[in-house]
Amino acid sequence: MANRYWCGECSFKTPWRAETEGLRRQLEHYADKHPGTPPGGQIETRRKYPNRGYGCLFLAAVALVLLTAVASCQH
Numbered sequence: 876m877a878n879r880y881w882c883g884e885c886s887f888k889t890p891w892r893a894e895t896e897g898l899r900r901q902l903e904h905y906a907d908k909h910p911g912t913p914p915g916g917q918i919e920t921r922r923k924y925p926n927r928g929y930g931c932l933f934l935a936a937v938a939l940v941l942l943t944a945v946a947s948c949q950h
């Protein structure tokens with residue numbers, strides 16, 4: 876998951892980064908461009924693999940069906 880920090884004072888945005896690095900960049904920007912202003916703005920979040928959870932669920936379902944099929948063959 877990546878985050879992008881938007882400056883609340885100007886149109887500055889950090890590049891997409893991990894949360895801690897994005898926050899650090901935002902603080903650096905404020906220290907550099909808006910000294911004395913408490914850091915604000917907003918955080919934009921992007922998920923790298925939005926379908927990953929569903930993929931796992933699908934595999935679990937397939938495994939369950941296979942197990943059921945194997946179990947019913949043994950009777």
Ligand SMILES: [Zn+2]
Nearest residue numbers: 882884885887
């Ligand atoms: Zn700014």
